Amino acid sequence: MTALLLGDVSGQPGSRALFLGLNTLVKETRADVVIANGENAANGFGLSVSLMNQFFNLGIHAITSGNHIWQQEELRPFLDSEKRLLRPANYPPPVPGHGSVVLQIREHKVAVLNLQGRQSMSPIDCPFRVGDEHIDRLSKQTKIIIVDFHAENTTEKEALGFYFDGRVSCVIGTHTHVQTADEKILPKGAAYITDVGMCGPVKSVIGSDPAISIARSISQMPLKSEIADTPPMLQGVIVQIDPSSGKALSIERFTRYFSV
Template identity: 45%
Template sequence: MKVVFIGDIVGNVGRDAVKRLLPWLKDKYQPHIVIANGENAAGGRGINAAITRELFEWGVHGITMGNHTWDNRDIFEFIDSEPRMVRPANLPPGTPGTGSAVIKVGNKELAIVNLIGRTFLPPADCPFRTADDLLDELRRKHKCILVDFHAEATSEKIAMGWHLDGKASLVVGTHTHVQTNDERILPEGTAYVTDAGMTGPRDGVLGMDRTTVIRKFITGLPARFQVAETKWILSGVFVDIDEATGKAVKVQTIRVDEDSWIPS
């Protein structure tokens, strides 16, 4: 099974990149399933129903979230009825939505799990114990499993990769918006990348207007960040999974910017 994972979509610039490049990505990588992190898709904070529909209409099959899940209150109106969207599974019991789902496209099935880290992020239940419980259950019926670990600290992400080696097909980090150059297949067959990177404004600071961010660093004063209006970059990960075993046979990062992309 071939899967493309699109890193954190940031604002209208990121959405435009997805809309433009999805046909190209599908032609180049021939994915059976496309998953995207959408927690910054609406103005850099959260997601709404209209954007969710757009992403699915363009060809995304599943959406993962993160620490900005609840920033747009519109999400409370649809998250419980949208089976293709997952929020961090290690949030408290009773939280709207679900932390795992099975994405079905034709005769292909991919279980997806969303977790959030605890280092430098708001309090959450233990992602490691939550992962153990969820994957033990999912592995009874599904061999192909993707885990989006939305975390700040690289050490926490790397630890999760090793913790889930042989239990997940792909452990991909999100949240920092900076793609890492460490994609590999771990000894027990789990593909791992510390961070998939960002899909959004290339020339901002993590997708935000750089002038405002620089001013805040210099002055220390509060500032309202806005999504930068610059050329786009699309970042993500491609993984090829042996459906018989659930082990990855290939993993490759994806990085395309507006200046280098040649429309086909």
């Protein structure tokens, strides 16, 4: 089982990179399942209904998210009705949506679990305890469990990776938009990376226009970020999973650049 796991899709450049390169990447890697974090796709803030449908039509099997998922009001009804669209499972009730899904991928069932960190972020419910509850339920249906942990703090991400090791196939970090070079297989068989990176503009400040980011830093004024209009890249990881055990066999990060 080959899983292609993509970093946060950031604005129009990120979507353009998907349209330009995803089909080729799927063919080259022979990916069985494709998962992308879509929470920044709508100009950096949330996900539109139109983009959600376009991503599914491209062949993305599940869309994960994070703290920006609530920013496009038109999407909120779909958090309940579209099972392939996830919000972090540890948001407290009665928020709409669901935090995990079991996909039927050919002869295999693949579970996807979306969680959000609390360190340097909103103090929502505990991702460790909520993750336990979901993994207990999901593991009764499949051994293949993929976790997107949308979090800021490396310590929290690494701790959750080791905490879930042996119970999930992989824990991939999202949110920072900066791909880390620490991909590895943990002692009990889970693949791990602190952050898979970003699908978005290369010459940017985590996707944003550098000029605005500089002005915000110097002036300390709450200037609105805008997505940089530069050629994009695709970033993520390819994880090979043994379907019989649910353990990861390998994890490889990648970056693909585009000139338009």
